Amino acid sequence: MLPLLKVDFNPVSEFTEFVHHPYVDLPLGLDINKAVVYMWIAALLATFLTLFAVRRSLKVRPDSRQTVAEIVYDVAQNQVARGGLPEEGMRIWFPYVATLFVFIWMMNLVGFIPLPFGDRHFDLFGLSIPEFQIYAATANLSVTLALTLVTFFATHVEGIRYNGVIPYFRSWVPSDTPWWILPIMVPVEVISQFVRIVSLSFRLFFNLLAGHLVIAVFLGLASLLGTYFILPIGIPMGVALYLLEATLIAGLQAFIFATLSAIYIGGAIHPDH
Amino acid sequence: MAVTGDIHDSAKVLALGLATGFGAIGPGVGVGFIFGKTIEAVGRQPELRGQLQGLMWLGFALTEAIVFYALGMAFVAYAIA
Numbered sequence: 001m002l003p004l005l006k007v008d009f010n011p012v013s014e015f016t017e018f019v020h021h022p023y024v025d026l027p028l029g030l031d032i033n034k035a036v037v038y039m040w041i042a043a044l045l046a047t048f049l050t051l052f053a054v055r056r057s058l059k060v061r062p063d064s065r066q067t068v069a070e071i072v073y074d075v076a077q078n079q080v081a082r083g084g085l086p087e088e089g090m091r092i093w094f095p096y097v098a099t100l101f102v103f104i105w106m107m108n109l110v111g112f113i114p115l116p117f118g119d120r121h122f123d124l125f126g127l128s129i130p131e132f133q134i135y136a137a138t139a140n141l142s143v144t145l146a147l148t149l150v151t152f153f154a155t156h157v158e159g160i161r162y163n164g165v166i167p168y169f170r171s172w173v174p175s176d177t178p179w180w181i182l183p184i185m186v187p188v189e190v191i192s193q194f195v196r197i198v199s200l201s202f203r204l205f206f207n208l209l210a211g212h213l214v215i216a217v218f219l220g221l222a223s224l225l226g227t228y229f230i231l232p233i234g235i236p237m238g239v240a241l242y243l244l245e246a247t248l249i250a251g252l253q254a255f256i257f258a259t260l261s262a263i264y265i266g267g268a269i270h271p272d273h
Numbered sequence: 274m275a276v277t278g279d280i281h282d283s284a285k286v287l288a289l290g291l292a293t294g295f296g297a298i299g300p301g302v303g304v305g306f307i308f309g310k311t312i313e314a315v316g317r318q319p320e321l322r323g324q325l326q327g328l329m330w331l332g333f334a335l336t337e338a339i340v341f342y343a344l345g346m347a348f349v350a351y352a353i354a
Contacts, residue, residue, distance in 0.1 A: 202341060202342065252334060256330070
């Protein structure tokens with residue numbers, strides 16, 4: 001048999017094992033591990049690609065680089081920020097949601113480039129090279145939860161700053177609610193504020209995690225099932241899912257995260273009811 | 274092929290698959306509904322296409338996320354069972 005089937009392939013391990021061997025071991029769990037390095041790469045790319053696109057003098061008739069930058073800016077301003085933020089919140093929070101959009105998009109895209117950060121090594125001409133694998137920083141609950149908590153605290157700080165403490169918390173329930181519904185309404189509304197943390201962070205996290213797992217499972221199906229007859233199905237499916245995830249889902253999830261952040265913050269600045 | 278291994282492990286794997294699969298039914302219907310309704314709406318008023326597409330993607334992502342709640346809970350159940 002070919003050596004492929006002898007590989008001990010576990011698609012889950014790359015998302016769980018790296019926590020146990022960080023590159024730099026620091027106290028309080030502030031280790032520098034694979035996810036942190038991926039975030040650094042994404043932050044550098046987001047900064048320098050954007051600078052590269054707009055560094056030279058901007059022209060009235062844009063070239064291709066400037067066109068791409070303008071499209072991204074247009075989406076961030078008109079689709080993401082204007083969709084949720086009121087005009088007086090734009091000055092502070094448009095940079096925030098636009099940064100979220102670009103940064104999460106970069107983290108997702110970097111996650112679809114095979115990089116040599118694997119825990120296991122293979123020998124090539126006597127050199128021990130780490131396995132190439134696809135891993136995304138956003139396929140990690142800590143990353144998405146941290147971003148979500150920034151949005152959560154920003155929401156309530158802005159709500160209190162623009163409306164005052166009492167009117168803001170009173171705005172959580174509709175003002176024309178009959179008093180006898182309040183014992184049900186108040187807990188539901190308070191819980192729904194905290195459920196936002198879960199839904200916002202889990203959506204991004206599981207989209208990326210499940211996306212990467214499905215790609216890994218289909219590409220490694222022959223090794224998982226121990227037969228070669230599955231290869232003509234597994235490889236094309238894996239490639240198709242890879243293309244779908246890298247082109248559509250990566251950008252869409254960044255867009256959704258930024259849009260919902262804008263809607264939450266805008267809803268706190270100007271409560272509807 | 275003889276069955277080997279632990280029935281407890283196999284039940285856990287089955288539960289993971291069943292929970293994810295059942296959890297995918299509703300969002301699957303919902304995502305189809307969203308795209309279908311958007312096509313219908315664009316067919317009636319093609320000039321609103323841009324706005325409707327933005328709303329469509331928002332609704333798509335919100336609906337699709339429900340699969341991942343099921344998947345997440347299935348993983349939790351798999352890990353603690």
